[in-house]
Amino acid sequence: xxYLQLMGFGPNGWGxxxxxxxxxxVAVALCGYLIGSVLGSLGAAAAFSRFMPLRAIAGFYTTxxxxxxxxxxxxxxxxxxxxxxxxxxxxxxxxxxxxxxAFLTGAMAIGVVSGAYQMQVFRGAVLAxxxxxxxxxxxxxxxxxxxxxxxxxxxxARFAIPGMGNVWQLVLKESALISVIGLVEIMRQSQIGAGSxxxxxSFYLTAGALYLLITFVSGRGFxxxxxxxxxxxxxxx
Amino acid sequence: xxxxAKTPAVQLSNIRKSxxxxxxxxGVSLTANEGDVISIxxxxxxxxxxxxxxxxxxxxxxxxxxxxxxxxxxxxxxxxQPPRARDMRQVNRLRAKAAMVFxxxxxxxxxxxxxxxxxxxxxxxxxxRKEAIAEAEALLARVGIAEKRHAYPAHLSGGQQQRAxxxxxxxxxxxxxxxDEPTSALDPELVGEVLKVMRDLAAEGRTMLIVTHEMGFARxxxxxxxFLHNGVIEEEGAPAEVFENPRSDRFRQFxxxxx
Numbered sequence: 001x002x003y004l005q006l007m008g009f010g011p012n013g014w015g016x017x018x019x020x021x022x023x024x025x026v027a028v029a030l031c032g033y034l035i036g037s038v039l040g041s042l043g044a045a046a047a048f049s050r051f052m053p054l055r056a057i058a059g060f061y062t063t064x065x066x067x068x069x070x071x072x073x074x075x076x077x078x079x080x081x082x083x084x085x086x087x088x089x090x091x092x093x094x095x096x097x098x099x100x101x102a103f104l105t106g107a108m109a110i111g112v113v114s115g116a117y118q119m120q121v122f123r124g125a126v127l128a129x130x131x132x133x134x135x136x137x138x139x140x141x142x143x144x145x146x147x148x149x150x151x152x153x154x155x156x157a158r159f160a161i162p163g164m165g166n167v168w169q170l171v172l173k174e175s176a177l178i179s180v181i182g183l184v185e186i187m188r189q190s191q192i193g194a195g196s197x198x199x200x201x202s203f204y205l206t207a208g209a210l211y212l213l214i215t216f217v218s219g220r221g222f223x224x225x226x227x228x229x230x231x232x233x234x235x236x237x
Numbered sequence: 238x239x240x241x242a243k244t245p246a247v248q249l250s251n252i253r254k255s256x257x258x259x260x261x262x263x264g265v266s267l268t269a270n271e272g273d274v275i276s277i278x279x280x281x282x283x284x285x286x287x288x289x290x291x292x293x294x295x296x297x298x299x300x301x302x303x304x305x306x307x308x309x310x311x312x313x314x315x316x317x318q319p320p321r322a323r324d325m326r327q328v329n330r331l332r333a334k335a336a337m338v339f340x341x342x343x344x345x346x347x348x349x350x351x352x353x354x355x356x357x358x359x360x361x362x363x364x365x366r367k368e369a370i371a372e373a374e375a376l377l378a379r380v381g382i383a384e385k386r387h388a389y390p391a392h393l394s395g396g397q398q399q400r401a402x403x404x405x406x407x408x409x410x411x412x413x414x415x416x417d418e419p420t421s422a423l424d425p426e427l428v429g430e431v432l433k434v435m436r437d438l439a440a441e442g443r444t445m446l447i448v449t450h451e452m453g454f455a456r457x458x459x460x461x462x463x464f465l466h467n468g469v470i471e472e473e474g475a476p477a478e479v480f481e482n483p484r485s486d487r488f489r490q491f492x493x494x495x496x
Contacts, residue, residue, distance in 0.1 A: 130346065133346060136345070137357075140333065142329070142361055143329055146360055150356065
């Protein structure tokens with residue numbers, strides 16, 4: 001069977017499977033990334049808090065989650081929640097190990113890890129805000145929410161978007177690790193295909209191309225967003 | 238009822254301001270009447286900028302009171318606690334009447350010049366956008382940068398940025414204008430164009446408080462000169478008087494030093 005048939009959409013082709021797996025990769029990465037955005041903004045807000053314990057928690061979170069391997073976080077989430085589910089199952093008479101839902105576990109694991117990185121991006125963006133322009137907004141009578149919406153947010157976006165693009169790429173690659181808990185995304189699907197057809201090279205090469213395609217398209221999106229946000233900023237020629 | 242024509246535009250009474258243990262204003266009182274152009278002089282560290290920033294509560298005084306057009310800003314000044322304004326809605330309403338021009342312009346860098354001018358009128362004063370744009374264009378023409386209306390601040394020279402910032406202040410229809418060293422960040426050859434705009438405003442009879450190092454300007458344009466030294470007013474009076482016959486030795490030294 002040649003490559004085109006192998007990856008095609010015919011009766012013996014793996015095309016649909018790989019396509020669905022690509023959708024799964026994007027879905028789990030996106031969910032994790034959004035969870036991370038929420039955790040990251042909360043973390044950044046806590047890091048600027050006047051309340052010391054909040055700052056300490058935020059510091060602990062970002063230090064620990066950035067300091068341990070992502071794979072370990074995924075295992076901790078998976079086996080942690082699985083043992084809870086198994087224990088609950090045992091109460092109702094189920095026997096043995098009950099696995100946690102892979103998508104949810106994977107998205108959560110990606111979420112807490114990427115949140116730790118996004119927190120640093122947001123923190124840096126807030127620190128980079130031009131203080132004088134914020135002061136001018138206050139001096140012109142802007143109440144805090146208006147000031148946040150009209151001045152702080154668009155300015156912080158400038159500084160955050162490039163870093164957010166980096167975190168997105170990390171998240172996308174990290175999603176491959178979720179294959180270890182059985183979620184059928186690009187990596188897992190390629191393993192299955194490689195195993196059953198004995199053509200590992202074709203599958204892993206295709207997987208690589210699919211990841212590149214996703215990062216390429218989303219990279220364009222981030223660059224567009226960055227160009228929009230950077231209006232008015234003079235660059236060194 | 239006080240006569241509204243005689244209600245001072247700005248009244249500062251016994252203003253004290255400290256940072257930690259260090260008190261930078263030791264009870265300063267200053268009244269600006271309608272149409273006054275008051276230049277506030279003093280060497281760096283004299284507290285002149287702090288005094289100006291106490292008017293619109295960018296700095297909240299530890300003691301003393303601030304009134305704008307007879308309306309006193311309600312302040313919480315409890316010993317041992319940082320002072321704060323009680324009602325931010327009142328502060329924001331009064332801030333919109335006392336437009337400030339900053340040393341480093343502080344135009345909003347993500348907005349075009351025209352957008353800078355209509356931002357606060359539209360979003361703070363809730364004026365009609367079309368009218369605000371028409372007025373902003375007239376103001377930009379007046380300060381001589383009409384052709385820059387769609388440019389971003391970073392693409393303007395310092396002098397143009399400061400003229401845009403003055404236009405932004407004018408767009409608020411302020412009843413008093415606060416200038417915090419408006420020419421100190423400018424290259425010497427750009428100072429003149431900004432001072433010219435300010436001269437025109439003074440000639441219009443606008444109420445202005447100007448913290449400045451421009452002696453010539455203070456002498457020619459202001460109706461009153463205030464000299465601050467170490468957080469107290471050392472000299473105050475009509476410029477013709479105080480520059481000719483300074484009563485305080487420190488002010489004498491100050492004006493003879495480099496001007």
